[in-house]
Amino acid sequence: MPCFTFWSPHCSLEESNAKDLAYYTIAFQEAYQFDFIKIIESGMYIPEAFGQVIPPNVTPSMQSWQSVEKWRINHGKEWLQLRPLKVEDSPVFIREMEAGATGLFFGMQNGLNLKLGYEGYRKYEWASSARILDAIKDKCKFRMVHLCNGDGEAIDWALDLPCDAFNWADQQDNMPSLGEVRAKTDKVLIGGIKHNGGKSLDRTTAYLHAPNDFSGACRADVKAVMKKRVEDAIEQAGNKLVICGGCGVDMDARRRFPVFQEVMDEIAEERAAGRK
Numbered sequence: 001m002p003c004f005t006f007w008s009p010h011c012s013l014e015e016s017n018a019k020d021l022a023y024y025t026i027a028f029q030e031a032y033q034f035d036f037i038k039i040i041e042s043g044m045y046i047p048e049a050f051g052q053v054i055p056p057n058v059t060p061s062m063q064s065w066q067s068v069e070k071w072r073i074n075h076g077k078e079w080l081q082l083r084p085l086k087v088e089d090s091p092v093f094i095r096e097m098e099a100g101a102t103g104l105f106f107g108m109q110n111g112l113n114l115k116l117g118y119e120g121y122r123k124y125e126w127a128s129s130a131r132i133l134d135a136i137k138d139k140c141k142f143r144m145v146h147l148c149n150g151d152g153e154a155i156d157w158a159l160d161l162p163c164d165a166f167n168w169a170d171q172q173d174n175m176p177s178l179g180e181v182r183a184k185t186d187k188v189l190i191g192g193i194k195h196n197g198g199k200s201l202d203r204t205t206a207y208l209h210a211p212n213d214f215s216g217a218c219r220a221d222v223k224a225v226m227k228k229r230v231e232d233a234i235e236q237a238g239n240k241l242v243i244c245g246g247c248g249v250d251m252d253a254r255r256r257f258p259v260f261q262e263v264m265d266e267i268a269e270e271r272a273a274g275r276k
């Protein structure tokens with residue numbers, strides 16, 4: 001039976017306070033009992049540390065990173081002015097692994113990878129990512145590479161990264177299916193569920209109400225879609241699979257997590273009984 005998990009896009013109100021973020025994360029996991037937890041810290045810690053100015057979030061669904069007030073880089077030459085951050089006790093990743101984290105979620109902006117082009121990607125993005133993933137190989141049990149958004153072409157470029165698992169939006173039109181990637185790698189594949197059917201650029205409603213596999217008024221219909229997706233995913237990827245979305249799910253999707261749990265329980269029973 002494949003493992004399964006989901007994570008939410010961002011903890012907009014909790015992310016600025018470590019205690020609030022820990023409380024959110026524990027409550028989420030206690031409620032849904034997923035097979036691994038992704039800690040949803042702010043993706044803006046590093047740009048902010050370099051001087052990017054981002055307004056505070058004022059609603060749980062607000063994505064203030066989409067409304068930068070002051071850019072640190074306004075011209076290409078300003079990249080040359082950046083100096084390494086003085087982070088005490090670096091490297092951070094290894095410290096976290098030694099503190100007891102079982103795995104690492106390594107997010108890459110797949111859309112930006114494509115903009116770099118193959119040569120630029122391999123030289124700047126792949127090489128430094130591989131260095132980090134290699135450095136922690138003996139420190140954790142599970143290194144997962146998340147290829148966020150973008151286009152299918154750049155998924156292939158990442159498949160030889162030193163990691164244990166890949167996650168991308170396999171249900172998105174321009175992306176390779178689980179079966180297509182399974183033909184190229186025997187690593188764990190993570191996906192199968194359409195987590196977000198569309199994009200909103202409105203910073204206060206991004207990720208809300210875009211149709212996805214959790215959407216719809218009829219519980220039985222949602223369950224049927226889910227069951228088909230999970231069965232398709234198992235068929236395509238085999239058992240080295242974690243059922244999940246291609247990125248953080250819609251804020252409202254968690255109202256349907258019990259339906260998803262039901263689907264996974266039924267499929268486990270069917271497989272145990274040899275009916276699948």
Ligand SMILES: [Zn+2]
Pocket residue numbers: 146147148149246247248
């Ligand atoms: Zn993502």
